[in-house]
Amino acid sequence: MSLLVTGMILVGALCLFDLVLTLGVVRRLREHTTQLQSLLSHGDRSPGRAGGDVGDFLATTVDGEQVSRDLLTGETLVAFFSPGCTTCRETLPEFVEFARALPGGRRQVLAVLAGDREDSDEMVRTLTPVARVALEDFDGELSRAFAVDAFPSHYVVDSTGALLATAPDVALLRATRAA
The missing domain is CATH 3.40.30.10 (Glutaredoxin)
Structure with missing residues (x-):
């Protein structure tokens, strides 16, 4: 019985660890999405971005x-x-x-x-x-x-x-x- 309890505690700890890692990945993906959206923003007037101006050539x-x-x-x-x-x-x-x-x-x-x-x-x-x-x-x-x-x-x-x-x-x- 103690082996079963130990196994359940180990599985629970692994699930909790996996949940923490998954939440970290989701948070990082949200940060990347925000960064990408700011790069693709139409309000950016820098060269190479929509809404920006082309340099002289x-x-x-x-x-x-x-x-x-x-x-x-x-x-x-x-x-x-x-x-x-x-x-x-x-x-x-x-x-x-x-x-x-x-x-x-x-x-x-x-x-x-x-x-x-x-x-x-x-x-x-x-x-x-x-x-x-x-x-x-x-x-x-x-x-x-x-x-x-x-x-x-x-x-x-x-x-x-x-x-x-x-x-x-x-x-x-x-x-x-x-x-």
């Missing part, structure tokens, strides 16, 4: 056209890809389809390829029919102006340089723009 596309914040007209879709990024290569067809359907056509889409220029040829060929394409290093002027910290990244910018929407993929961008 001047770049040249692969076609030799100059692009800058001041030369953006209307709502412009700006996307950052890297040729060495597997996710970028996988999501590129969806982006091309999305960009092709935008009003204003190629003039309202800017694709930036960051990284090794030798590996960019295939992506340039894929993007050129639907976007103006610029090449730069990872810490290039466009990446700094948009505060890019991950690839792929997608932005919608108005003619004043204000970020209207940001998203890591086209599906989230569509959802943001539909809201």
Whole structure:
């Protein structure tokens, strides 16, 4: 009988320990949710966040056209890809389809390829029919102006340089723009 009581006390202690650990995980998840919500807040005016402003930039596309914040007209879709990024290569067809359907056509889409220029040829060929394409290093002027910290990244910018929407993929961008 004493063995049964000891076993029950041990099981109870283990359940109590598990409950304490579970409550700690829930508390931590709530903290993370709060942090994420503050990062995605539309009231943040910092670069790289919806509601923020794009920094000044001047770049040249692969076609030799100059692009800058001041030369953006209307709502412009700006996307950052890297040729060495597997996710970028996988999501590129969806982006091309999305960009092709935008009003204003190629003039309202800017694709930036960051990284090794030798590996960019295939992506340039894929993007050129639907976007103006610029090449730069990872810490290039466009990446700094948009505060890019991950690839792929997608932005919608108005003619004043204000970020209207940001998203890591086209599906989230569509959802943001539909809201």
